[in-house]
Amino acid sequence: MTHECRARILLAAFGSFIIYTTFMDLLPRQIRCVIEELSKLPGIGPKSAERITFHLLRSRKASPESIGSALLALKENLSYCAHCQMITTGDLCAVCADRGRSTSTILVVEEPLDVIAFEKSGFKGTYHVLHGVLSPIDGMGPEQLKLRELIDRCRAGGVTEVIVATNLDVEGEATATFIRQELSSIVPRVTRLAHGLPRGADIEFADQVTLREAIAGRRDL
Amino acid sequence: MTHECRARILLAAFGSFIIYTTFMDLLPRQIRCVIEELSKLPGIGPKSAERITFHLLRSRKASPESIGSALLALKENLSYCAHCQMITTGDLCAVCADRGRSTSTILVVEEPLDVIAFEKSGFKGTYHVLHGVLSPIDGMGPEQLKLRELIDRCRAGGVTEVIVATNLDVEGEATATFIRQELSSIVPRVTRLAHGLPRGADIEFADQVTLREAIAGRRDL
Numbered sequence: 110m111t112h113e114c115r116a117r118i119l120l121a122a123f124g125s126f127i128i129y130t131t132f133m134d135l136l137p138r139q140i141r142c143v144i145e146e147l148s149k150l151p152g153i154g155p156k157s158a159e160r161i162t163f164h165l166l167r168s169r170k171a172s173p174e175s176i177g178s179a180l181l182a183l184k185e186n187l188s189y190c191a192h193c194q195m196i197t198t199g200d201l202c203a204v205c206a207d208r209g210r211s212t213s214t215i216l217v218v219e220e221p222l223d224v225i226a227f228e229k230s231g232f233k234g235t236y237h238v239l240h241g242v243l244s245p246i247d248g249m250g251p252e253q254l255k256l257r258e259l260i261d262r263c264r265a266g267g268v269t270e271v272i273v274a275t276n277l278d279v280e281g282e283a284t285a286t287f288i289r290q291e292l293s294s295i296v297p298r299v300t301r302l303a304h305g306l307p308r309g310a311d312i313e314f315a316d317q318v319t320l321r322e323a324i325a326g327r328r329d330l
Numbered sequence: 331m332t333h334e335c336r337a338r339i340l341l342a343a344f345g346s347f348i349i350y351t352t353f354m355d356l357l358p359r360q361i362r363c364v365i366e367e368l369s370k371l372p373g374i375g376p377k378s379a380e381r382i383t384f385h386l387l388r389s390r391k392a393s394p395e396s397i398g399s400a401l402l403a404l405k406e407n408l409s410y411c412a413h414c415q416m417i418t419t420g421d422l423c424a425v426c427a428d429r430g431r432s433t434s435t436i437l438v439v440e441e442p443l444d445v446i447a448f449e450k451s452g453f454k455g456t457y458h459v460l461h462g463v464l465s466p467i468d469g470m471g472p473e474q475l476k477l478r479e480l481i482d483r484c485r486a487g488g489v490t491e492v493i494v495a496t497n498l499d500v501e502g503e504a505t506a507t508f509i510r511q512e513l514s515s516i517v518p519r520v521t522r523l524a525h526g527l528p529r530g531a532d533i534e535f536a537d538q539v540t541l542r543e544a545i546a547g548r549r550d551l
Contacts, residue, residue, distance in 0.1 A: 132449045136442065137419045139403045146400045149392035151385050152378055159443055161371050165404060166417070167461075171370035173404040179367045180398030182360045183386060196387070198358045221357065222380055228353045240388075 140166075143173070192262065194238045194255040196221045204228075210235055213269040217259065217288060219276060227274070234272075237262065242280040243287055251287065259288070263295045270298040277304065361387075364394070413483065415459045415476040417442045425449070431456055434490040438480065438509060440497060448495070455493075458483065463501040464508055472508065480509070484516045491519040498525065 133141055140162060147158035165173045189195070190202035193215075197203075204210060204224070214234030218224060224236050239254045263271065273288050275281035289299045304322040306315060315323075354362055361383060368379035386394045410416070411423035414436075418424075425431060425445070435455030439445060445457050460475045484492065494509050496502035510520045525543040527536060536544075 132446045135416075135424050135446055135449060137408060137417060139400070139406060139408070139419075140417065143397075143400045143404050146392070146397040150382050150397075152381070153374075157373055160373070162404070163441065163443065164372050165401070166408075168370075171367070173401040176364075176367040176371075177398045177401030177404075179360070179363045180386070180394040180401065183364050183383070183394040183398075185360060187358060187360070187387075195356075196358060196361065198360075203356050220384065222384065225353045225356055228356060 189238075189255070193236045194240065194258055195224055195236060196238075204235060209233075213267060214272065215259070215262065215268055215270070216272045216274050218274050219281065219284075223274065239275070239284070242275055242284045244280045254284075256288070256291070260291060260295070263292055268296050270300060271296050272300050272302065274302050410459075410476070414457045415461065415479055416445055416457060417459075425456060434488060435493065436480070436483065436489055436491070437493045437495050439495050440502065440505075444495065460496070460505070463496055463505045465501045475505075477509070477512070481512060481516070484513055489517055491521060492517050493521050493523065495523050 133144075136144075143162045143165075144155065144158045147153055147161055148155050153161070165171060165176075186198050187196060188198065188200075190197045190205050191200055192205040193202060195202040195204065199206075211234045215237050216227060216232060216234055217237045217239060218227070219239055219242055221238055221240075224238060227236070237255070237259045239256065239259075241249050241254050243249060243251065243254070259271075262268065271288070271292055273285040275284045285301055289301075292299050303326060304319070305326050306312070306319060306323050312320070354365075357365075364383045364386075365376065365379045368374055368382055369376050374382070386392060386397075407419050408417060409419065409421075411418045411426050412421055413426040414423060416423040416425065420427075432455045436458050437448060437453060437455055438458045438460060439448065440460055440463055442459055442461075445459060448457070458476070458480045460477065460480075462470050462475050464470055464472065464475070480492075483489065492509070492513055494506040496505045506522055510522075513520050524547060525540070526547050527533070527540060527544050533541070
């Protein structure tokens with residue numbers, strides 16, 4: 110791409126930005142403000158933000174007031190569970206407060222929603238929520254995660270197995286390796302979720318890495 | 331589909347709803363409340379709502395407080411322009427307050443955002459915002475639209491042309507026909523936007539109705 114071509118593209122982009130902001134001034138300030146705030150949310154661009162804002166002005170089902178008050182109250186009294194770091198409003202989360210759960214097995218997950226996914230699967234141990242994964246590019250080191258709390262729980266004794274259930278991407282794998290290194294001398298068994306084909310998979314469409322791992326992890330019939 | 335099959339599908343759907351709500355109870359009430367409120371917005375399903383909510387709990391760029399206050403202030407002091415029914419905070423909108431605009435031509439649009447689109451195109455007349463289209467299935471009759479105000483403006487005199495710029499779908503066409511019938515005896519000229527191929531169109535991929543209309547509306551070169 111030549112310099113002239115680049116300069117033209119930049120000028121055109123700047124021009125359309127100026128045109129966009131100039132004509133948006135025709136709308137009242139508070140409407141522009143809501144469009145701007147909604148555009149900051151993940152998966153919502155300026156066009157979706159406009160559509161949602163005008164929907165809110167008209168709709169009888171969704172009102173800006175009820176969403177607004179819900180958002181203002183979002184962080185009120187939120188805290189982390191003293192044991193597993195799940196988001197909760199009390200001292201302990203519902204899982205840790207349940208005396209029927211086995212505390213010898215800890216399932217380590219990235220996010221609070223992962224806990225819900227495993228609860229649906231019928232897991233009966235306890236959890237530990239890291240609130241992120243190791244990702245130097247996003248400024249996420251071991252100190253930004255709830256890793257110290259996990260090591261403290263394991264050091265307190267009574268834990269026979271830690272199952273690492275981070276996502277199967279680069280950051281998740283790096284975090285799993287880091288946790289194994291940190292815990293191998295404290296906990297008898299550190300495991301990782303099985304890799305392989307998901308239930309209902311069509312082998313024809315499975316990717317090569319999954320197939321290789323499914324062969325490597327094969328079991329006797 | 332047999333009755334038994336239908337009953338099974340219903341039972342499965344009801345079952346997964348019960349499972350969903352039961353396990354979501356593990357999250358604090360205010361988080362569930364935000365997820366539920368966001369799910370009511372157009373284009374946002376339960377999964378997106380969950381993602382946005384947890385993004386808001388962590389993000390430094392988007393805060394639930396700023397979006398919440400923006401939404402609470404959304405409808406404050408909002409009113410309709412006394413002339414064109416555009417959403418505004420004063421008595422008149424910026425277009426109607428501008429004495430340089432021709433008031434003899436009125437461009438009739440469905441929504442406030444349509445005004446912004448026409449302002450970008452350089453239109454120099456005035457507008458009239460209907461705030462909807464005729465759609466009996468959604469309970470939108472002539473009384474729900476700002477049609478009475480349009481007729482009053484035309485009756486007041488000085489209007490030489492009304493350009494109907496509703497969308498080119500069934501409801502938009504029905505509304506255009508209704509407006510023509512209502513105004514034909516009051517205004518010298520009631521027109522509709524040209525139908526045809528949009529700028530940059532590839533004829534190979536144009537739909538048959540557009541091509542038929544482009545032929546019917548052909549002009550001398």
